[in-house]
Amino acid sequence: xxxxxxxxxxxxxxxxxxxxxxxxxxxxxxxxxxxxxxxxxxxxxxxxxxxxxxxxxxxxxxxxxxxxxxxxxxxxxxxxxxxxxxxxxxxxxxxxxxxxxxxxxxxxxxxxxxxxxxxxxxxxxxxxxxxxxxxxxxxxxxxxxxxxxxxxxxxxxxxxxxxxxxxxxxxxxxxxxxxxxxxxxxxxxxxxxxxxxxxxxxxxxxxxxxxxxxxxxxxxxxxxxxxxxxxxxxxxxxxxxxxxxxxxxxxxxxxxxxxxxxxxxxxxxxxxxxxxxxxxxxxxxxxxxxxxxxxxxxxxxxxxxxxxxxxxxxxxxxxxxxxxxxxxxxxxxxxxxxxxxxxxxxxxxxxxxxxxxxxxxxxxxxxxxxxxxxxxxxxxxxxxxxxxxxxxxxxxxxxxxxxxxxxxxxxxxxxxxxxxxxxxxxxxxxxxxxxxxxxxxxxxxxxxxxxxxxxxxxxxxxxxxxxxxxxxxxxxxxxxxxxx
Amino acid sequence: xxxxxxxxxxxxxxxxxxxxxxxxxxxxxxxxxxxxxxxxxxxxxxxxxxxxxxxxxxxxxxxxxxxxxxxxxxxxxxxxxxxxxxxxxxxxxxxxxxxxxxxxxxxxxxxxxxxxxxxxxxxxxxxxxxxxxxxxxxxxxxxxxxxxxxxxxxxxxxxxxxxxxxxxxxxxxxxxxxxxxxxxxxxxxxxxxxxxxxxxxxxxxxxxxxx
Numbered sequence: 001x002x003x004x005x006x007x008x009x010x011x012x013x014x015x016x017x018x019x020x021x022x023x024x025x026x027x028x029x030x031x032x033x034x035x036x037x038x039x040x041x042x043x044x045x046x047x048x049x050x051x052x053x054x055x056x057x058x059x060x061x062x063x064x065x066x067x068x069x070x071x072x073x074x075x076x077x078x079x080x081x082x083x084x085x086x087x088x089x090x091x092x093x094x095x096x097x098x099x100x101x102x103x104x105x106x107x108x109x110x111x112x113x114x115x116x117x118x119x120x121x122x123x124x125x126x127x128x129x130x131x132x133x134x135x136x137x138x139x140x141x142x143x144x145x146x147x148x149x150x151x152x153x154x155x156x157x158x159x160x161x162x163x164x165x166x167x168x169x170x171x172x173x174x175x176x177x178x179x180x181x182x183x184x185x186x187x188x189x190x191x192x193x194x195x196x197x198x199x200x201x202x203x204x205x206x207x208x209x210x211x212x213x214x215x216x217x218x219x220x221x222x223x224x225x226x227x228x229x230x231x232x233x234x235x236x237x238x239x240x241x242x243x244x245x246x247x248x249x250x251x252x253x254x255x256x257x258x259x260x261x262x263x264x265x266x267x268x269x270x271x272x273x274x275x276x277x278x279x280x281x282x283x284x285x286x287x288x289x290x291x292x293x294x295x296x297x298x299x300x301x302x303x304x305x306x307x308x309x310x311x312x313x314x315x316x317x318x319x320x321x322x323x324x325x326x327x328x329x330x331x332x333x334x335x336x337x338x339x340x341x342x343x344x345x346x347x348x349x350x351x352x353x354x355x356x357x358x359x360x361x362x363x364x365x366x367x368x369x370x371x372x373x374x375x376x377x378x379x380x381x382x383x384x385x386x387x388x389x390x391x392x393x394x395x396x397x398x399x400x401x402x403x404x405x406x407x408x409x410x411x412x413x414x415x416x417x418x419x420x421x422x423x424x425x426x427x428x429x430x431x432x433x434x435x436x437x438x439x440x441x442x443x444x445x446x447x448x449x450x451x452x453x454x455x456x457x458x459x460x461x462x463x464x465x466x467x468x469x470x471x472x473x474x475x476x477x478x479x480x481x482x483x484x
Numbered sequence: 485x486x487x488x489x490x491x492x493x494x495x496x497x498x499x500x501x502x503x504x505x506x507x508x509x510x511x512x513x514x515x516x517x518x519x520x521x522x523x524x525x526x527x528x529x530x531x532x533x534x535x536x537x538x539x540x541x542x543x544x545x546x547x548x549x550x551x552x553x554x555x556x557x558x559x560x561x562x563x564x565x566x567x568x569x570x571x572x573x574x575x576x577x578x579x580x581x582x583x584x585x586x587x588x589x590x591x592x593x594x595x596x597x598x599x600x601x602x603x604x605x606x607x608x609x610x611x612x613x614x615x616x617x618x619x620x621x622x623x624x625x626x627x628x629x630x631x632x633x634x635x636x637x638x639x640x641x642x643x644x645x646x647x648x649x650x651x652x653x654x655x656x657x658x659x660x661x662x663x664x665x666x667x668x669x670x671x672x673x674x675x676x677x678x679x680x681x682x683x684x685x686x687x688x689x690x691x692x693x694x695x
Contacts, residue, residue, distance in 0.1 A: 406591050409552065414499070414545040433666065433680040 007392075010385030013346035015304040021312050024305065027254035028261055029065050036062040037213045037262045041220035047269040061262075068261050071268040077314040079232060079275050081139070084167040084190060085461075086200040090138055092277060092316035095348025097383075099322065099341075099376050100139035101131055102354040103158075103173045103206065105364035108144055109328070111451055116327070119144030119364060124161045126455055127356070130366055132166035133458040134373040136380065139169040139204070143356060144364045152179065153482055159183045159203075160471055163190055165460050170203045171234070171353060177221040180205065182478050184231060189470045190463065198230035204277065204351070205233045209259045211244035215266070223263060227270040234277040234318050234351065235263040240285040240292060241302075249282070249302055256280035257306060264315075277351055279317040280306045294323040294360050295336035300343045307347035319349025322372040323357035329368050329444055333358060337368070338375055345379045367447035370454075374426050381422035392416075426450060488514065489525045492557065496529035499549025501556050508557045518564035522601070526557055530599055537683060544592070551599025558601065573600075574693050577620045578629040579607035581644075581662075584637035589662055592682040593629060600686050613643040620648075620656050627689055632662040641665075642673035649674075657692040661685050 016024070036054075039045050039061045049055045054062040078093035090098045108119040111126075127143035142158035149157045155174045162170050163186065174180035184197070191197035207222040209215045215223075219235075226233035237259040239245040245252035260278050267276050283299035285292060293299065303319065310317040321344035326332035344352045355372035358365045386392065397412040407413050426446050428435060435441075441449075463471070488511045495504035511521050533550040536542045576597055580590050587609045594604045605623055607615055616628045628648065632638040641660045648656050660670060661679040670678040676692055679685025 406588055408544060408588070408592065409548045409595065414549055417543060417545050431663070431681060437680070 005388070007387045007389040008385055009388055011346065011383055013304070013343075014308070015301070016308045018312075021309050024250070024253055024257065024309050025312075027250075028257035029068060031213070031254055031258040032063040032068060032262055033065065034062070035213065035258075036060040037209075037215060037259065039215050039220070039262075039266070040217040041215065041224070043224065044215065044220045044266045044270075047266060051269055063262055063265055067265050067269075071261070071265040072313045072315065074268045074272040075264060075276050075278075075315055076273060077316070079277065079316045081169045081204065081232065082200040082202045083169060084163065084202050084463075086191075086196075086202075090169060090351075092350040093314075094350075095311065096350055097319075097345050097348060097352060097380075098138035098350060099352045099355055099372070100137055100169075100171055101127060101141040101143045101356050101369060102323075102361075103141040103143065103171065104145040105143060105357065105362060106145050106147070107359065107362050108364045108366070109358070111366055111448055111455070114448075116359075116363060118147040120148045121146040121157060121161060123364060123366070124158050125165055127364060127366055127369060128162045128165040129458050129460060130369050130451055130454050132168060132460045133454045134369060136373045136376040137168070137355065137369060139171050139351070139353075140166050141171045141353065142173070143366075143369075150482070151175065153479055155179050156182050156186070156475070156478060159186060160475055163187070164463055164468070164471070167461050171206060171351070172203060173206050174222060176218050177225055180222050180225060182474065184225075184229065186471055186474055187231075189474065190467055194229065201230075201232050201275070203231065205231055207233060207235050209235070209237045209263055211237050211239040211259060212255055213259060213262075215259075215263065220266065223267055224270050227267045227274040227276075230271070230274050232275040232277065233267070235267060236260055236277075236279050236281060236318055237263075238292075239280065239282040241282060241298060242287060243285045245282060249298055249305075252282040253280070253302055253305055253309075256282040256302075257309065260306075275316075277316045277318050279310050279319070279349070281320055282306070291325075292360050293325055294320070294354070294357060295325045295340060297339075300340065303344060303349070304347045307349050311348065316350050319344045319347065319352035320354050321345075321349075321352050322355030322368075322375070323361070324368075325360050327359045327363065329358065329365055329371070329447065333365075333368065334371070334443075337372060341372065341375050342379050342382070345376075345383055366455075367444075367451040370426070370447050370450050371443075374424060378422060378424070378427075386420070392420075488516070489521070492521065492525040493529045496526060496550055496553045496557065497532055499546055499553055501549070501553045504553035505556045505560060508560045512560065512564060517566065518561040519566060521557075522561060522565075526554055526561075527601060530554055530601065533599070534683060534686070547599065548595050551595050554599050554601065558598075573602055574627065574689065575603045575605070575623060575625040576627040576629055576689060577605045577607060577616055577623060577625045579611035579616060579631070580609045581630050581632040581637045582612055582640040583610060584632045584634055585609040586633035586662075587631070589633065589682070590629075590631035593631065593661060593679070593685045596682045596686045597629075597689065600690070602689070613640060613647045616644050617647045617651055617653070617656075621651070621653070625656065626693055628656060628658045629685070629689070630658065630660050632660075632664065635664045638662065638664050638669070641675065645674050657689075659685065659688055659692065 081090040083089045108123045123144040131137045131140040207219045239256040241252040245255045282302040284296040321340035324333040324336040356369035491507045657676040659677045660675045677688040
């Protein structure tokens with residue numbers, strides 16, 4: 001027996017060394033101490049001022065290092081997210097990776113006509129059902145922003161449709177404190193009360209600061225509400241290098257990290273120990289088309305950098321991958337999904353969102369959720385590496401087969417083939433004659449067929465009729481109020 | 485009686501060699517006819533295995549272990565067959581083409597054929613056309629199966645077909661297979677069939693013998 005050997009060989013990726021991590025951390029601390037952030041919410045300003053921050057004119061708040069470092073320590077480093085049935089399904093923290101869709105895509109590629117059109121509430125149901133059926137999609141978002149529901153009500157409707165059509169955790173947005181409160185009422189109804197909801201959270205709210213260095217009143221209202229009610233919240237800036245942040249990646253990271261950390265401070269001051277997922281998105285603005293690239297290689301670099309920094313803080317972090325700048329599920333989309341999903345997984349980001357996105361965060365593609373699921377399976381197999389212990393080295397098997405024999409009939413092959421080899425469910429591995437015999441289908445055709453099949457056959461676990469009726473009642477009440 | 489037949493069937497489906505052997509021995513000891521054991525359990529078990537494999541429910545190593553269980557059972561049954569049909573499900577002489585030592589495809593086909601109940605005479609690799617034909621005559625084989633991976637070695641498959649014609653052996657069918665082989669090549673050299681993959685090869689051999 002060899003005692004010094006680590007049997008598991010797994011792919012690893014490291015971008016920053018410790019001095020580089022600290023350089024980035026100190027840059028963010030200096031921005032917070034010397035430049036400050038604009039805090040457009042009186043209670044948040046009061047909280048900061050009351051704990052030692054300096055408030056200048058126009059609510060520019062300069063945050064001292066000790067407040068930031070206290071917040072990093074007081075926020076939970078390990079965050080358990082449950083499904084609707086109160087089973088723990090995601091343990092956010094460390095380098096554990098989970099994948100999901102996102103929210104608010106105004107356009108959808110219709111599965112039948114293959115045309116881009118406005119998103120409707122039926123699309124929210126469809127993407128929820130597809131996400132529910134996909135084994136490697138761990139959490140769901142509304143995916144689309146339905147045009148058939150009036151603003152002010154659409155986030156509430158989205159949440160209702162999601163919770164009705166999947167038991168998986170829900171990642172959701174809200175327009176304001178007002179609709180957030182209604183959504184939390186619905187969630188509380190599903191969980192069986194506020195206390196049960198904060199004990200077994202099955203939802204994560206998404207809110208964001210505005211780059212550069214500004215916290216809006218609405219964003220902070222939602223952040224504070226989640227903090228007080230112990231609802232997990234994801235508070236992360238989306239910065240564009242060259243427009244809302246410095247053009248350089250290091251400069252952008254400093255600003256974005258300062259934004260995320262100031263949000264963390266406010267959140268923890270409101271209720272120490274309340275659950276939060278943090279991190280940043282800092283991508284490049286395309287300087288020719290003035291568009292936001294969801295797939296720039298620079299985005300992958302800033303993603304890896306902040307992931308390592310926030311791992312250093314030992315905080316649960318979000319991530320972005322499985323998205324593309326292409327307007328249609330084409331080769332560009334395939335390449336950008338593959339690259340981003342592998343990269344984000346190697347970064348060990350915990351809550352990796354945006355799977356199924358096309359068109360720079362404008363277009364929802366239901367079949368690309370299925371595609372992302374396939375790639376995630378491949379990436380997870382790659383990241384699980386291989387064992388180099390005696391059973392896996394299999395010298396005795398090699399000895400018994402010898403030169404010129406074959407291993408197909410060995411017991412060792414039978415025992416290990418399933419765990420050792422990943423099998424695609426949609427990627428082609430047929431030989432040419434068999435592929436032709438089965439209709440010469442390309443992957444894009446198979447993805448659409450699979451998505452349509454799921455939409456017809458997959459039956460998510462329904463809510464109890466009592467809860468379902470209560471959700472109807474909450475919806476009727478709020479929608480009639482809004483009509484007035 | 486139905487129990488022991490079911491037991492053999494399950495052992496073959498699950499690829500349990502020792503269980504298959506001991507169940508077949510029990511069945512013979514209890515006075516069951518070898519033909520009945522073959523027809524009622526082994527053949528239908530391998531049919532199910534083939535079907536599951538075709539539908540992607542089970543994989544090559546599992547099929548091989550079922551084939552091994554089938555073979556072990558057949559070895560016990562052979563001395564006891566009474567009807568001529570089951571004695572001779574079919575006999576196949578198999579090998580790789582002259583100059584070709586890539587034999588994993590050939591091995592797969594051989595194991596699948598055995599699993600389907602055929603008697604397989606494996607000539608190994610780099611077999612001369614004469615080697616195939618002489619052996620087929622000697623063994624009174626029904627089928628010659630030739631495998632090749634290389635476009636350079638596949639040319640000798642045509643020589644096997646010509647030799648079978650030259651020696652006037654109309655009852656001996658020639659089937660070819662391997663990555664470079666396709667329908668057009670099969671037709672060009674006048675072979676009787678070609679297999680897209682190992683399972684298809686077994687299917688084609690069955691078709692050739694049922695004509």
